[in-house]
Amino acid sequence: QVQLVESGGGVVQPGRSLRLSCAASGFTFSTYAMHWVRQAPGKGLEWVAIIWYDGSNKYYADSVKGRFTISRDNSKNTLYLQVNSLRPEDTAVYYCAKDSDGRGYYGDYWGRGTLVTVSS
């Protein structure tokens, strides 16, 4: 069965960095695009970034462009999100989601998320 397990969240001061990870299992990781989606406390879902199955293309929400970097290691079945220059408004649960395809459609499986809290 498909499993996605996020890690790397925590409490961090504004301006600092974190690297989030998502360990995938139960499917052929290297053939699917992967997303990061976040949810601020009590708010709705906000798409953050996508990486194609082979890492050849990456797209970002305007709110994180230039500060966040999505990457993947297909040999380790792991997705990453490097989050730099963190702001209080980046506080959220960060979910990784498996796309239904290699290049980006919808998230058919989601992890349980990792909480990032940006606070001084």
Add this chain to the structure above:
Amino acid sequence: EIVMTQSPATLSVSPGERATLSCRASQSVSSNLAWYQQKPGQAPRLLIYDASTRATGIPARFSGSGSGTEFTLTISSLQSEDFAVYYCQQYDNWPPWTFGQGTKLEIK
């Protein structure tokens, strides 16, 4: 950017009754629309994709319809486990992939 608008924000329905949730896109997304269910403290779960196709393991009481800019999620006979927040998401014109703000389905 395509803006997705869901209505109502909150819907109160009794168990066993039908619930109808709406989602409108600011421009046509063809049938490239998904619905998700999210319960408190849980990750979203895919219910419907391509506007009307149920995802694996989703009960037949969930159905989706619509195309272009107007979409509907219908739950035919509400069970206790169906009370949750529901989001629509378009994947026609990206980036960005955009979600609606959600409809909270609560027990009446």
